[in-house]
Amino acid sequence: MTQLTIGTELDTPNTSVQLDARRFNRHTFWCGQSGSGKTYALGVVLEQLLLHTELPMLILDPNSDFVRLNEARETAGDDVAARVAETDIRVFHSSRSDGERLHVRYVDLSTPSKAALLQLDPIADPEEYNLLLHIEEHTEVIDTDNMVARLRASDDPGMRRLANRVDNLEVLDWDLWSRGSTTVTDAIDERPRATVMDLGGFAHQAEPKIAALAVLEHLWRNREERRPILIVIDEAHNLCPPNPRTDVERALTEQLVQIAAEGRKFGLWLLLSTQRPTKIHPNVLSQCDNLGLMRVNAPRDLAELADVFGFAGDKVSRSQRFTQGQALFAGGFIAQPTYVQMGQRLTEESGGDVRVPLREG
Template identity: 50%
Template sequence: MAANLDADPSSAPPTAPSPGLTHLESPDGRSFVARGPVQEQPVPGDYLEIEGEDGVLAFVEDVAGDGGTGDGAGFSASGTLVPVGGAGRSSRPADAPWHDAVVRPTRPDAVQRLLSGSDPELYLGQLAGQDDVGVALVPNRLNRHTFWCGQSGSGKTYALGVLLERILLTTRLPMLVLDPNSDFVRLHEQAGEAEPGQARALREREVVVLRPNDPASPLRVRFTDMNARAKAAVLRLDPVVDRAEYNALLRLFDSDFNAVEAEKIVPYLRSLGDPDAEALAQRLENLGVVEWRTTWAFGGASATDVIARRPAATVLDLGGYDRHEEQLTVALAVLDDLWERRAERRPLLIVVDEAHNLCPPDPETPLGVAVRDRLIQIAAEGRKYGLWLLLSTQRPSKVHAGIVSQCDNLTLMRMNSRDDLAQLASVFGFVPQGLLAQAARFRQGEALLAGGFVPMPSVVRVRSRITPQGGTDVPVPMP
């Protein structure tokens, strides 16, 4: 019988694979399975190049041993076929199947077309194992919430500093950094090794650092500006259990009480001759709230005034407070103000470092509950108003699950906890399991990036910072 010269080669039955080579099968042109000898075995995150095809790469997500042969001499890899685009655009239909295609480790230039973008300033680092391939930030996808995690010593805070620098250099997205460990208080400075061009570009961006004990740029909020629920949380008032005092608080702040100077609040309450006002005065004295001299603006400028101007970055040094209640109070005042202004729809990236301190699953105080609930609301509804969260933590399981589940971008550094990795796998289903499983073996400074803010899920070695890190480990004394 004569051969059918018009037959589609892609629909031809598979032939026996050539020994010693890796062969790929794809029934739908999207997913694939590749099998080959053990000496050619890739790892999750690798790319394979299809022989004779410049416009498509095979992204390896999972790898198993023996390739189904049962003799331990081969491997089986599965993953996704990814169009590269650019000059190497494929002429095949996107859903055309592949039969017995020969694949091999790809060339760096092919991966670079996919991951690197056009501007080296956007690079967060280099692809692990391929120093010539930069992994670029996709800045217009920062309009999604981001979860940033890694255990102590993984380089999490350093890497987060790199991201903040890239945002400052390559976008006009304003940032608010809630900094409980004073790690980003030097974001307005340049390290000695910074390139002149980068240092100049960074100097042109307005970075404001507010600190509790800084007379020039104090970190303060106004109690009178806080809403009734926030005031009650500061004073540990329950609207039902403490209904008389709570009602007195509402009545007082509907009057001219806001004009009373802070140091005269307690005498003023006692002068009213009202037993509920007297009880409120006793509560203020017992809690020592009026004595928080580095928390209250006392009629002066508030952090909310600075943030409303939208500098390029505003860093709140929460680590400068002696009491956790003061940290929570400032965070609540700022977050509430942003939410009340949400209709303005002015974009802002809200960076919450050590997020387990501000949004744990079960806060112990009314202040903690109020801060957590506001963050839950921003996570659920803030995106449409331009309020985007970036939450950083050592322990994902210590952050409220309702907030983590709203995140579309993930950065994962070394993580040994099986419970935390299992939680991340359940929440971030778009991240290949094979890549998540590598996290326990990451070196310091290596990170898995996944989600819309990078072109493809990638394991990267984070680039060097151009600003000094505010906090570093205390070295062991040596002779």
């Protein structure tokens, strides 16, 4: 099935709207300010891709919004519930004790990414950086559990300085590391229909970014296999901001810029969701050929959208008047720019707003 029903035309409610599933082989930008229904509506599209295509998806989920993608709603009907139940959807958690834990291997990171993690600069810290480049030659020091002890035991003073740096930063104490257990990249290699990475529960603010970096580097390293996958990044401004501040953010942004520029021919397709286009690195945004736009009020953001997505014409301006659940779709995955009232979710949504406590009576 190539047509995915996502809702009805906003101005003619009896007319259904479909997206062309084949055109998700281009990068997609999904945008809407807080309260627009952006995450709920994104779930509508992801469900349709799950039920009506064979396209594997990797979902980077910072707010645990998609961790129940494997649970059909009671209102979805028995047929949908059965199809969801038999679909291979794997959820990796960063904090919950039940279910699969989100782990990656330190050793799998590229040398520049390890340097970013350890705040090493090739110019300011030439000796330690050079040691890091060649440390893989000493296989006995790679394991995260014994790396510091092995480095300290070395006769090389540079090794001992590197040990102090690793120890002081405490990065090897993170819960993120696999320590011999299976990793999320192992699962992705099996290409389940959906792999959800629940990024929100880590103790250190850099852990979700390193988790994302490890996975994206893994996919890029194996790009020549040309195994299609849709990389869905919710709150994408956290991973590819226009002005990354830390070494880890810079490494992550550079990897996403590379995937945006060159990934399509290898089957690495992005779906980036965020509140504002100006929060995304321009070299990533400019590579998107599909647009899903919900309510956006800021004139600067509307001007940016009109400039980058010229194929939407002047229709982006109406997004200022959208109510929750209304959207504009434009680009390769729809015949013409169309205003849409999004349909209902078929699976359970997590996250959501916290209610204000009210006094009874």
